[in-house]
Amino acid sequence: MQDPVGSYESRSRVAEFIRRLDPDIRMALHFDEAAIVGADLLVSLCRVLMDDVASQPWQDRLDALFEELDLADVETGLDFALDQLGDREQATAWLNSFKGRDYQLFALRLLGAADFRRLGEALKEDGAVVALAVRRGIRALMPFAVAWNDALNNMTENQRKASSKPELLSLELARGLAQVDELFGEKIIATLPMQLTAATANDLSSWRPDDLTEIVTGIRHRVAESSAKRLERENSQLVRKIRGAKDALMHSEDGISQAANSLIELIDRILREAFSKDEVLAWIEANLPDAPLLTYEKDGKTQPNKRAEVLCFVYRGGPITREANEYDDGEGPSLIHDVLARVVVATRDSLQKFKHNDAGTQEEKDRLLSLLTGLEGALLLGLSLSQIGGSSTPRQSQPLQHPVMP
Structure with missing residues (x-):
């Protein structure tokens, strides 16, 4: 049986949702593979490190996660994070492009109401995981x-x-x-x-x-x-x-x-x-x-x-x-x-x-x-x-x- 630390429970809901979409729709929404892997890596790390009920030490949980993730995916995710978020202006512009009303209306028409709602829910759930990591980091x-x-x-x-x-x-x-x-x-x-x-x-x-x-x-x-x-x-x-x-x-x-x-x-x-x-x-x-x-x-x-x-x-x-x-x-x-x-x-x-x-x-x-x-x-x-x-x-x-x- 696969170790639960590296299972679906530790992964990004957004990445899991987007991977199910048609490749043409993903590209139209500006979600290339690097963005998906980057989101998956970030949320997976936060989930694993914030898990207080797991019996394993955090080092073992990280090892299990990286064993499941492909090394090339990890490198892709890190490269994406460095490229997109390393420059403050570029990061702000990239994030704001998804928040604009025009983009949201475009995504709604492309996905349909049901999938658009599911994407919003996935974003909020992933956001909550990252927010918990940020709050604990501040403290x-x-x-x-x-x-x-x-x-x-x-x-x-x-x-x-x-x-x-x-x-x-x-x-x-x-x-x-x-x-x-x-x-x-x-x-x-x-x-x-x-x-x-x-x-x-x-x-x-x-x-x-x-x-x-x-x-x-x-x-x-x-x-x-x-x-x-x-x-x-x-x-x-x-x-x-x-x-x-x-x-x-x-x-x-x-x-x-x-x-x-x-x-x-x-x-x-x-x-x-x-x-x-x-x-x-x-x-x-x-x-x-x-x-x-x-x-x-x-x-x-x-x-x-x-x-x-x-x-x-x-x-x-x-x-x-x-x-x-x-x-x-x-x-x-x-x-x-x-x-x-x-x-x-x-x-x-x-x-x-x-x-x-x-x-x-x-x-x-x-x-x-x-x-x-x-x-x-x-x-x-x-x-x-x-x-x-x-x-x-x-x-x-x-x-x-x-x-x-x-």
């Missing part, structure tokens, strides 16, 4: 948006201005995602037959920007958990440093100083066990030979500073290579790598002050908890970046085996 970004905002809170205004694009650091990413989610729910989700998909009640409930505080509080716990999991992949002892800092703040009379010490040791140990100072210096020479403020002299010997060590870590010791565009000149570290390095250094500097000047006040405890939250956010982003994008693996790290998902 999968929220932990990283919260982590980013929390990390930036550990920087002073002057430290933000020192970054290459300080205006981008003022963006409220979490609020922006909540607004996109609400608009997407009102304009798209509400118009589609979501009951035909694997959507849950949570999927169908829009995030409201007015409820952002509650949303962020819940997601912040996920950020802390995801950060701990990534730390555990590096070294399980590192997780104990964060737990020790939290326990010290909760139960110790000298908790602020102890917590600060634990977090400083956490930062230093992560960097020390990832790359040696000589390896960091070699990385600077290979990638940022003319960049200022990455080294210092001690006892007549050049040493990398903390910012250089963090940059080397988040790049996984790999090359700094990217294409220039209108937002980025392609030189030096990327904005996110640079900011994360500055955040970790700023956090460590702030912790040093608590280490030597602990009055034990509630205000200090609140500030240290805020620094810890920001550090967890920076670690989530930094470890995710280093696991995704680097070309070499730090000595104490385990290579990532599957996609990074909070």
Whole structure:
């Protein structure tokens, strides 16, 4: 018996409908084989990945799907998507051509009322599947948006201005995602037959920007958990440093100083066990030979500073290579790598002050908890970046085996 993952249930309803039409009618409606395969591939991927009730891991479900699909079809579908949707103006014109009243009247006359209705129903069902994938994709970004905002809170205004694009650091990413989610729910989700998909009640409930505080509080716990999991992949002892800092703040009379010490040791140990100072210096020479403020002299010997060590870590010791565009000149570290390095250094500097000047006040405890939250956010982003994008693996790290998902 054929595996149900690769069966009709996982395929595009539109593609299935159009394949039954006479070839001349398909061509008259501007549905060539590449468009059909592209739609089938997109919807099939979304169906398989959004299936929460399947007993198989998502990797096995994808394998089963690709075993059923012809490799040539997959290549055709990908080529179509790149050609049609790679250019925004071309994609908009292509999509609008199907939405025009003249086209719809032409399709109605050509297909007849019954088949025209069936095509509309198939479009809505496929649209619902893709819409569910988009909504979950938007929400999968929220932990990283919260982590980013929390990390930036550990920087002073002057430290933000020192970054290459300080205006981008003022963006409220979490609020922006909540607004996109609400608009997407009102304009798209509400118009589609979501009951035909694997959507849950949570999927169908829009995030409201007015409820952002509650949303962020819940997601912040996920950020802390995801950060701990990534730390555990590096070294399980590192997780104990964060737990020790939290326990010290909760139960110790000298908790602020102890917590600060634990977090400083956490930062230093992560960097020390990832790359040696000589390896960091070699990385600077290979990638940022003319960049200022990455080294210092001690006892007549050049040493990398903390910012250089963090940059080397988040790049996984790999090359700094990217294409220039209108937002980025392609030189030096990327904005996110640079900011994360500055955040970790700023956090460590702030912790040093608590280490030597602990009055034990509630205000200090609140500030240290805020620094810890920001550090967890920076670690989530930094470890995710280093696991995704680097070309070499730090000595104490385990290579990532599957996609990074909070």
